[in-house]
Amino acid sequence: MGMASEAVTLTVPGPDGEREVRISSPSRVLWPQAGITKLQLAEYIVAVGDAFVRANGDRPVSLQRFPDGIDGEQFFSKNPPKGAPDFIRSVFVVYPSARSHPQLVIDEPAAAVWAVQMNTVTFHPWPVVTANLDNPDQLRIDLDPQPGTDFADAAAAAIALHDVLAEAGLRPYVKTSGNRGLHVFAPIRPDHEFLVVRHAVIAAARELERRLPEGVTTAWWKEERGRRIFADFNQAARDRTMAGAYSPRPLPTATVSTPLEWKELDTANPLDFTVLTVPTRLATVGDPWEHFADNPGTLDVLLQWWERDLANGLGELPFPPDYPKMPGEPPRVQPSRAKKPG
Secondary structure, eight states, X not given: OOGGGOEEEEEEOOTXXXXXXXXXXXXXXXXXXXXXEHHHHHHHHHHTHHHHHHHHTTSEEEEEEOTTOTTSOOEEEOSOOTTOOTXXXXXXXXXXXXXXXXXXEOOSHHHHHHHHHTTEEEEEEOSSOXXXXXXXXXXXXEEEEOTTOOHHHHHHHHHHHHHHHHHTTOOOEEEEOSSSXXXXXXXXXXXXXXXXXXXXXXXXXXXXXXXXXXXXXXXXXXXXXOSSEEEEGGGGSTTOOOOOTTOBOSSTTOBBOOEEOGGGTTTOOGGGOBTTTHHHHHHHHOXXXXXXGGSOBOSHHHHHHHHHHHHTTOOOOOOXXXXXXXXXXXXSSOGGGSOOOO
């Protein structure tokens, strides 16, 4: 039997009943080191479907696609791939360039399985829901280990960040990045647009940095970060996304960005959470983010901290490099290349 005729149809349960989703080339190996196939990835998405949709549903999503497996070419789809079934929705979102694109929206597990049919490995949801595309309903901070640091350092930073956000009246949640880092999220009322939310994130990151000066940095320029965990505030900028909860990553062992209970951080090994192991974890431990959306907080305290820091001379920080020049932004040149006053 040739590859051309090889296909499998998966039955995917969902809110509107079962749907049949065809998976072509089911035996194509996506993760060569782990030997995990396209069919196994599709089965993973079915297994975690409810938790996946709860975390990533009703949001614009960018798809990170790997037609030849994770060692081959990759590209990001912003426009939904052609041939989408009729139960797949899209919405137009505006980018920093002021251009607008349609992006896929996942409303049910079958939509995510269809994205896998399109060779999607990683799903990158925006921090907004479709009813309010300009005002984030999630505060997100990426704790990114720099050279010489590891997951344990990120965990220590995350626990301190938990306390910072809790003091600011928010309820923080944590997940592995799928690599060595951690993502800390908190649900917020969608009362402010991206630039304001980013300021709240900067205020939280600066407070974290004050508490752990040896362990955490907000320095945008890599040459200034040292052996610390970078609290990436620019993940809060418009059109910046990170892998969603329960999204696989294109890493050799097929790790997954996995929600954890805070008490698990001390002993967790991010390499334990993979496409092959997370379904069992979900079935036994449950979803630590199940009630994520229940208690959205406000940014009132964090924005007071931002104003206080501004009054103390701590101003705007650099924006991502593809952004237009933004109000109050410092020079966008790395310090070692800046002209010294002379």
